[in-house]
Amino acid sequence: MQRLPKIMLAAASLWLTAGAAQAEIKLGSVLSVTGPASFLGDPEKRTLEIYVAELNAKGGINGQQIKLFVYDDGGDANKAKTFATRLAEEDKVDAMVGGSTTGTTMAMIPVFEDAGIPFISLAGAVQVVKPVKKWVFKTPHTDTMACEKIFEDLKKRNLTKIGMISGTDAFGKSMRDQCMTVTSKYGIEVLHEESYGPRDSDMTPQLTNIKNKAGIQAVINPGFGQGPAIVTRNYRQLGITVPLYQSHGVGSKQFIDLAGTAADGVRLPAAALLVADKLPDSDPQKKVVVDYKKTYEQKTGQPVSTFGGHMYDGLMILVEAMKRAKSADKAKVRDEIEKTRNFMGTAGVVNMSATDHLGLDLTAFRMLEIKNGDWSLVQ
Amino acid sequence: MRRFAASPYGVVVLIAVLVAALPAVLPTTFYVRIAALVFIFALAVVGLNLLMGFAGQVSLGHAGFFGIGAYAVAIGPTHLGIPSWAAFVIGVALAALIAFLVGRPILRLKGHYLAVATLGLGILIAMVMTNEAAWTGGPDGMPVPRLELFGWRVRGPVTWYWVSGITLVIGAWIAANLIASPTGRAFRAIHDSETAARVLGVDVARYKLLAFVLSAAYAAVAGAYLALFDGLVTPDSAGFLRSIEFVTMAVLGGLGSIFGSVVGAMILTVLPQVLTVFHDYEHIALGAIMIVFMIFLRAGIVPSLLTFLRRSS
Numbered sequence: 001m002q003r004l005p006k007i008m009l010a011a012a013s014l015w016l017t018a019g020a021a022q023a024e025i026k027l028g029s030v031l032s033v034t035g036p037a038s039f040l041g042d043p044e045k046r047t048l049e050i051y052v053a054e055l056n057a058k059g060g061i062n063g064q065q066i067k068l069f070v071y072d073d074g075g076d077a078n079k080a081k082t083f084a085t086r087l088a089e090e091d092k093v094d095a096m097v098g099g100s101t102t103g104t105t106m107a108m109i110p111v112f113e114d115a116g117i118p119f120i121s122l123a124g125a126v127q128v129v130k131p132v133k134k135w136v137f138k139t140p141h142t143d144t145m146a147c148e149k150i151f152e153d154l155k156k157r158n159l160t161k162i163g164m165i166s167g168t169d170a171f172g173k174s175m176r177d178q179c180m181t182v183t184s185k186y187g188i189e190v191l192h193e194e195s196y197g198p199r200d201s202d203m204t205p206q207l208t209n210i211k212n213k214a215g216i217q218a219v220i221n222p223g224f225g226q227g228p229a230i231v232t233r234n235y236r237q238l239g240i241t242v243p244l245y246q247s248h249g250v251g252s253k254q255f256i257d258l259a260g261t262a263a264d265g266v267r268l269p270a271a272a273l274l275v276a277d278k279l280p281d282s283d284p285q286k287k288v289v290v291d292y293k294k295t296y297e298q299k300t301g302q303p304v305s306t307f308g309g310h311m312y313d314g315l316m317i318l319v320e321a322m323k324r325a326k327s328a329d330k331a332k333v334r335d336e337i338e339k340t341r342n343f344m345g346t347a348g349v350v351n352m353s354a355t356d357h358l359g360l361d362l363t364a365f366r367m368l369e370i371k372n373g374d375w376s377l378v379q
Numbered sequence: 380m381r382r383f384a385a386s387p388y389g390v391v392v393l394i395a396v397l398v399a400a401l402p403a404v405l406p407t408t409f410y411v412r413i414a415a416l417v418f419i420f421a422l423a424v425v426g427l428n429l430l431m432g433f434a435g436q437v438s439l440g441h442a443g444f445f446g447i448g449a450y451a452v453a454i455g456p457t458h459l460g461i462p463s464w465a466a467f468v469i470g471v472a473l474a475a476l477i478a479f480l481v482g483r484p485i486l487r488l489k490g491h492y493l494a495v496a497t498l499g500l501g502i503l504i505a506m507v508m509t510n511e512a513a514w515t516g517g518p519d520g521m522p523v524p525r526l527e528l529f530g531w532r533v534r535g536p537v538t539w540y541w542v543s544g545i546t547l548v549i550g551a552w553i554a555a556n557l558i559a560s561p562t563g564r565a566f567r568a569i570h571d572s573e574t575a576a577r578v579l580g581v582d583v584a585r586y587k588l589l590a591f592v593l594s595a596a597y598a599a600v601a602g603a604y605l606a607l608f609d610g611l612v613t614p615d616s617a618g619f620l621r622s623i624e625f626v627t628m629a630v631l632g633g634l635g636s637i638f639g640s641v642v643g644a645m646i647l648t649v650l651p652q653v654l655t656v657f658h659d660y661e662h663i664a665l666g667a668i669m670i671v672f673m674i675f676l677r678a679g680i681v682p683s684l685l686t687f688l689r690r691s692s
């Protein structure tokens with residue numbers, strides 16, 4: 001047993017000497033690279049490594065090389081907090097970009113708030129930045145914004161009375177609740193509501209109820225995975241003619257494959273990254289998303305995902321802030337992140353302020369319509 | 380030394396010394412946090428060891444009880460206005476009650492069937508925590524208000540180091556006491572042969588249930604501590620993987636050894652931190668180390684090493 005403290009001490013000194021190298025910017029990240037949330041963490045980690053290598057090859061930031069500290073929390077909030085403590089106490093990082101899920105992010109926030117380290121999160125939920133926390137920022141849009149984008153489009157088409165069918169999974173539930181908080185803002189009235197379980201294979205009964213309800217002008221389906229594809233198929237089978245809106249949760253080619261021709265005419269809000277090639281050349285976002293898509297797909301050989309895009313945005317916001325601050329000083333960098341204006345990322349234009357640590361508006365989303373088995377932009 | 384290490388009370392003294400001496404060699408609060416986590420997990424594993432190592436009944440759902448303790452201290456103060464300490468007590472009592480109600484029927488099962496039943500119980504509890512979003516915050520989890528005792532806010536790694544360390548010593552002492560008592564002998568008799576135990580007049584059903592309820596209470600205490608320490612609770616804390624982690628800690632450290640539980644918890648908490656030097660290969664390294672342990676130290680680390688010491692002296 002006497003050996004144990006010695007081994008721990010040896011390990012400690014090893015870490016400490018590794019940390020005392022010449023002046024370099026230490027960038028920390030805790031991501032859910034393995035486990036149930038790996039579909040988020042994996043593209044995030046790859047993106048981080050690709051772009052940090054690229055930045056270093058170009059001479060780093062302010063002449064300083066970036067040293068990466070990446071840990072995998074496996075989607076476990078407790079592990080995330082431990083690694084966050086390690087980043088703050090042992091590695092003494094200058095900034096942190098990461099936190100794949102809302103759970104892991106919320107666990108890490110107190111650590112970085114206490115240590116005074118700028119923390120750009122990649123988590124979806126709005127509570128990450130609301131109420132505003134001094135050191136915490138985030139890059140992905142929220143579910144509320146997806147709803148608002150749909151409602152905005154409905155209003156444009158003079159449709160105000162809607163039916164809603166939502167999945168009871170985490171995503172569907174959360175988005176449905178978020179939608180309900182903004183209906184009055186857009187004068188939308190929900191006439192009828194239905195739900196389905198994540199493993200249901202037929203939604204005809206629920207959709208029949210919606211069909212029989214008089215006065216419904218459009219139907220919204222917040223959901224994730226295969227559910228929305230089944231809803232879409234059943235919707236066409238029942239011959240419902242009012243417009244169908246899906247959420248950003250189905251923003252992948254798989255949805256079109258699953259739903260087949262039934263998907264034609266379905267509208268959904270989605271990130272510009274999904275339609276990078278289809279954006280008109282005049283679109284100010286085109287260059288960023290096309291470049292990111294090309295780089296990612298070339299380096300990894302895998303199709304681009306919006307989640308990796310969140311990491312790209314976070315990293316670049318941080319890099320720009322460090323350049324403006326002309327140092328990696330934590331307080332200065334934090335102030336500069338808050339001053340981010342007109343930053344063009346994969347998620348949209350970012351304008352941060354002391355009261356808004358997300359900085360995205362509804363232009364972050366594009367309204368898409370599926371035509372002939374492919375995405376097309378709604379003008 | 381040999382007799383001291385083999386006696387159950389010697390182990391308690393050893394753990395107490397460890398808890399008291401460690402802060403002198405821990406350089407930063409990061410290490411203090413790791414040590415506190417080791418103590419918290421060790422507490423749950425000591426409880427599980429009573430059930431698995433001594434009474435010989437397997438449970439693949441202990442994270443469920445861990446989760447009940449964790450969510451009690453989150454939901455109690457947030458939704459019901461109950462002070463944290465009371466929610467803590469209620470949570471532990473609730474976990475024990477559920478173990479009592481469920482234990483009677485499922486402990487009639489043996490071997491694989493018991494494993495599947497406890498597995499189902501654990502998954503069921505985790506599902507409730509994931510789906511009842513209005514109460515539990517759903518898959519994103521919910522914040523846990525800080526524990527306040529007589530105006531003293533229990534927070535920070537150093538405080539929790541002492542709270543969890545002292546609780547572990549008490550927990551180990553209770554377990555050691557129990558094992559040395561007639562109840563402990565009954566547990567071991569059931570482990571060796573249920574039929575023989577019954578012939579000797581041991582109320583098998585009652586003692587199995589007692590071990591199950593006790594281990595559930597240990598897990599609930601540990602779960603509540605982790606939630607209060609982290610200030611956040613997510614359904615992962617009650618998930619299947621956490622249950623497996625507990626069983627692995629118990630088996631790796633050594634079934635039927637209290638100190639083995641502490642060693643098992645320590646290895647599975649500390650190793651992932653050390654193995655980050657392997658970057659993308661850390662999981663392979665962790666798996667390889669565990670396989671090597673299980674091949675060469677079959678009875679678990681502590682019992683195998685004790686046997687080795689005994690033979691060599």
